[in-house]
């Protein structure tokens with residue numbers, strides 16, 4: 001018999017003014033997609049051995065990793081077996097696009113993450129046809145497990161500064177990989193420490209003493225039978241982190257490690273047997289995997305934010321606290337407008353990020369198809385947009401997930417709420433795949449170029465067209481959606497123009513272009529990430545906003561129910577569908593090993609002698 005649903009949640013669900021299932025279907029891309037997703041989740045989550053007897057919070061660092069590898073094997077097999085052979089690739093992608101299935105199994109991510117997130121995409125994007133055929137067969141069947149090793153102890157952002165060298169030896173037709181310094185050690189790659197046995201290494205290619213830029217190499221670093229590190233390879237784990245503690249991030253050093261010539265991934269640039277280097281049509285095509293992951297991260301943020309606000313909104317409907325009016329009893333904290341302000345922006349942002357992710361994915365697919373035909377025209381714009389959206393969505397999601405956590409008071413600070421772990425997952429994305437400030441400056445670089453083109457009368461791409469709108473500075477906008485968008489475009493234009501004016505002022509004062517750029521970089525980041533509007537309209541918008549909060553209030557629980565996260569995926573004492581928060585908090589607390597005995601051995605060993613003055 002299922003547990004009784006909390007009365008307040010029942011009331012909330014009765015109050016909802018729209019059809020929740022319809023919104024779920026819309027988010028999934030149709031009723032069939034919802035059905036497919038639920039069927040996949042039912043199948044996979046019914047697999048034995050997927051869940052933890054002891055909450056992983058109570059395991060050691062080493063036990064957490066070993067337990068995660070155990071689950072990763074079970075999970076991956078279950079996902080493979082659950083695949084419906086009658087489904088198209090697109091239907092399969094839709095079924096997983098919104099699903100956070102892995103989150104039901106891994107609170108802190110899987111040791112296989114990088115194999116799926118970057119190793120396979122790097123092969124698909126950087127290998128020539130023959131290489132792709134061979135390596136994809138092995139990688140997709142998990143005969144090998146890979147990662148993406150680009151960042152080094154001394155360099156993450158500045159890829160051109162990477163120190164790992166790959167020196168071509170025409171006599172043996174091999175590359176010699178070497179880490180000349182400690183700072184050249186690859187440092188951070190997920191799965192690298194003890195899980196993977198192959199990686200795509202980004203290294204500085206030298207032929208006959210001449211630099212040929214950063215190139216991708218597929219490198220085996222552990223024996224496939226014994227899993228022992230190969231000769232000339234130094235390996236280890238980088239240590240405990242804020243989150244991602246079951247991703248097995250590691251370090252790797254090369255000592256004159258030789259690999260055959262065909263291990264350089266040669267889709268874009270090639271090295272012939274005699275050492276002839278055939279340059280890529282664009283050196284930045286080597287960075288293509290990062291563009292792909294930045295695009296995927298936007299959708300990942302939408303789903304993680306939806307998960308966090310689901311937990312916080314349901315909890316806020318159940319939690320009663322304080323007194324809003326004398327003698328009226330304790331209200332649901334969701335009735336405090338401050339609580340609505342904290343949470344409803346998160347619901348709206350998740351939907352906004354989902355729609356943005358769909359748009360960006362379509363743009364990525366179009367540009368990638370053009371690249372296959374040798375048309376690189378739109379690659380710079382895709383890079384600029386992907387940088388901006390990855391940075392903005394990860395920053396906003398981190399802020400909104402943390403706000404969801406703090407809106408739940410002390411219980412939001414419990415690991416059993418799962419909000420701290422979700423924060424750990426999303427805040428990492430502000431750093432990985434391009435640190436956000438650096439990416440915003442990449443976007444700013446494109447915006448400044450576009451404004452210069454607009455001022456010289458050139459046509460701009462659709463996403464930059466606001467920089468060529470001759471809008472009067474006295475533009476009045478009303479509070480219609482169109483008016484607000486016009487306002488934002490006007491202010492965004494002003495931010496770019498102001499940053500550019502600032503740079504020109506510094507150059508006129510005698511600074512070089514690089515120093516002028518650096519001095520204006522705070523404005524440049526602002527031009528890329530946010531806009532603000534003038535005082536007069538704030539008051540009007542504020543009234544509209546507060547009115548909107550009231551309209552959303554009766555539908556808040558319905559809106560998060562529509563994300564359709566099952567309890568195993570929320571993995572939270574505060575966010576379960578039935579709202580039995582207090583019972584779940586106690587159930588989880590009793591799982592603490594410390595509760596196995598009423599008096600802990602430290603009393604007899606330390607406390608008692610201490611309190612009796614004997615220590």
Ligand SMILES: CCCCCCCC/C=C\CCCCCCCCCCCCCC(=O)SCCNC(=O)CCNC(=O)[C@H](O)C(C)(C)COP(=O)(O)OP(=O)(O)OC[C@H]1O[C@@H](n2cnc3c(N)ncnc32)[C@H](O)[C@@H]1OP(=O)(O)O
Nearest residue numbers: 113117156157158159284287296297300383425432433434
């Ligand atoms: C499937 C993915 C899953 C993601 C998970 C999403 C959800 C997460 C939420 C919860 C967890 C869920 C669990 C799911 C699995 C989790 C998996 C975790 C994945 C973690 C992966 C992390 C891996 C990494 O971090 S890999 C390393 C990433 N490193 C970087 O990004 C480095 C950043 N630096 C750079 O990109 C560059 O160096 C630079 C651009 C900053 C500067 O480079 P540069 O100096 O050489 O260039 P310039 O500034 O001089 O510019 C020159 C010129 O080049 C153009 N340019 C630069 N880059 C590109 C590019 N990529 N493409 C095209 N063009 C580029 C630039 O525009 C300039 O052009 P100009 O014409 O102006 O000269």
Ligand SMILES: Cc1cc2nc3c(=O)[nH]c(=O)nc-3n(C[C@H](O)[C@H](O)[C@H](O)COP(=O)(O)OP(=O)(O)OC[C@H]3O[C@@H](n4cnc5c(N)ncnc54)[C@H](O)[C@@H]3O)c2cc1C
Nearest residue numbers: 148149150151155156157188189190428431432433435437
């Ligand atoms: C959880 C996690 C997982 C990761 N997984 C992987 C992986 O699997 N594979 C991999 O290769 N890497 C991985 N990374 C590494 C990640 O890609 C780097 O940390 C990231 O690229 C930032 O580089 P960095 O750490 O060297 O920081 P730095 O580049 O040293 O940045 C430090 C500070 O300097 C500032 N800064 C740097 N350059 C500029 C500039 N030009 N202008 C203005 N400010 C600047 C930055 O804004 C930042 O504030 C991972 C990182 C994390 C946190």
